[in-house]
Amino acid sequence: MTAKIKLNAASGGGSISIQAPSSSSNNRVIALPDIADGTLVTSESTLDATKLSGNLPAISGAALTGISAGIEQADVWRMTSTLQGTSSVSTISTNLSRASDNTYIGSGMSQSSGVFTFPVTGKWLIYVQITAYGQYAYGRATIETQFTTNTGSSYDIVAHAYTNVSQNGGNGGGSSMAIIDITNVSTHKVRFAQSTSSTSGRFIQGASDSNQTAFTFIRLGAT
Numbered sequence: 001m002t003a004k005i006k007l008n009a010a011s012g013g014g015s016i017s018i019q020a021p022s023s024s025s026n027n028r029v030i031a032l033p034d035i036a037d038g039t040l041v042t043s044e045s046t047l048d049a050t051k052l053s054g055n056l057p058a059i060s061g062a063a064l065t066g067i068s069a070g071i072e073q074a075d076v077w078r079m080t081s082t083l084q085g086t087s088s089v090s091t092i093s094t095n096l097s098r099a100s101d102n103t104y105i106g107s108g109m110s111q112s113s114g115v116f117t118f119p120v121t122g123k124w125l126i127y128v129q130i131t132a133y134g135q136y137a138y139g140r141a142t143i144e145t146q147f148t149t150n151t152g153s154s155y156d157i158v159a160h161a162y163t164n165v166s167q168n169g170g171n172g173g174g175s176s177m178a179i180i181d182i183t184n185v186s187t188h189k190v191r192f193a194q195s196t197s198s199t200s201g202r203f204i205q206g207a208s209d210s211n212q213t214a215f216t217f218i219r220l221g222a223t
Contacts, residue, residue, distance in 0.1 A: 085196025
């Protein structure tokens with residue numbers, strides 16, 4: 001016979017039953033709290049945050065939503081040698097290398113003939129810094145950030161990094177930023193193009209050991 005204690009409600013017909021374990025070897029003890037009043041907590045209960053104290057157990061965040069993991073993709077590339085500027089816009093396609101002294105995060109960008117491919121989709125920040133100098137007269141130098149969504153069939157200019165240069169070896173520097181939405185890593189790519197106000201004595205500086213003219217890619221979040 002199953003041993004059971006049943007408590008009937010004073011009104012309304014409700015009841016609660018306490019049933020003993022089915023096996024005689026399974027002895028269980030449930031101790032009631034020694035407080036004036038108490039309520040049993042169930043899966044449908046709301047627990048007041050003020051009741052939580054002490055060291056809480058670690059939980060997995062796999063099922064949590066609305067929480068950002070932070071920056072998971074970041075990379076820096078640089079021009080490794082100085083480039084003589086051209087009066088017409090020209091794609092920077094050579095002497096590009098990942099900045100070896102900057103540790104990249106995630107998979108990193110890839111590059112072929114100056115066209116950069118993103119490792120994953122998302123909203124990406126593109127930061128460009130340009131350093132230039134002039135020899136004979138004042139002028140300007142610029143680097144365009146060009147973005148394609150059709151694997152290079154056409155490009156749109158999304159940012160300009162400008163700098164003025166002075167004569168007799170005077171240096172100048174500038175920067176630009178753009179946020180672009182990479183929804184398809186196969187078709188959405190970027191490249192960079194330079195131009196100067198004259199081909200005579202206008203140089204965009206690069207170096208293999210430091211970021212003089214460089215390109216930074218940071219994934220800010222999901223697309």
